[in-house]
Amino acid sequence: MLPADNSNITNRNSMNFNFNFKSVIELINTFNTEAKCIKYLEKIRWNDNVISPFDATSQVYKCKNNTYYCVNTNKKFNVKNKTLLSLL
Numbered sequence: 001m002l003p004a005d006n007s008n009i010t011n012r013n014s015m016n017f018n019f020n021f022k023s024v025i026e027l028i029n030t031f032n033t034e035a036k037c038i039k040y041l042e043k044i045r046w047n048d049n050v051i052s053p054f055d056a057t058s059q060v061y062k063c064k065n066n067t068y069y070c071v072n073t074n075k076k077f078n079v080k081n082k083t084l085l086s087l088l
Helices: 009-013 024-030 034-046
Strands: 060-062 068-070 075-077
Touching: none
Parallel strands: none
Antiparallel strands: 060 068, 068 075
């Protein structure tokens, strides 16, 4: 997922990720755990303001195992829901 503009570049860089990858190995070393990948995806998708993919007006609660709960729909979701990554 790419941001619509460059406004999130500063926020992403503040996460201490190097985005000038010179090789696939550097990329793999930067995102060497699932937790780092999830943290990065949450930052670029929601920027600390989680929005339910089922109802954008709903209140959302953080649950365990990197999941969230949408109050209005009673559904759980994660950062990959309703993205290409949900197919993996």
